[in-house]
Amino acid sequence: MNKYAFNRELRLLTPEHYQNVFKQAHRAGSPHFTIIARENSLSHPRLGLAVPKKQIKTAPARNRFKRIARESFRLRQHKLPNKDFVVIAKKSAQDLSNEEMFKLFDKLWRRLSRPSRG
Numbered sequence: 001m002n003k004y005a006f007n008r009e010l011r012l013l014t015p016e017h018y019q020n021v022f023k024q025a026h027r028a029g030s031p032h033f034t035i036i037a038r039e040n041s042l043s044h045p046r047l048g049l050a051v052p053k054k055q056i057k058t059a060p061a062r063n064r065f066k067r068i069a070r071e072s073f074r075l076r077q078h079k080l081p082n083k084d085f086v087v088i089a090k091k092s093a094q095d096l097s098n099e100e101m102f103k104l105f106d107k108l109w110r111r112l113s114r115p116s117r118g
Contacts, residue, residue, distance in 0.1 A: 032090055065089050
């Protein structure tokens with residue numbers, strides 16, 4: 001199996017999956033988007049996306065954001081801890097270039113990969 005694939009098991013698929021993450025999560029945020037994370041009992045990380053129309057109005061802009069979020073996760077997944085991550089877009093995310101978005105994702109993944117204190 002390709003270690004950089006983004007298969008079904010790497011996604012949060014149900015509303016319950018999302019609610020679990022929202023229950024007790026650590027977050028890493030920027031003015032452009034927030035990533036919340038919660039330990040999971042699996043042997044790999046999973047990704048969920050929340051990109052509200054209210055925040056990013058046009059479908060192409062939402063799709064671009066989601067594409068970059070998935071790609072960033074896909075390339076880093078082998079370094080990420082076994083957590084469920086939900087990326088929540090904010091209005092200003094659409095103003096970033098692809099490169100700026102990737103850099104910001106990298107920074108937030110690193111922050112969320114540190115061992116949790118507690």
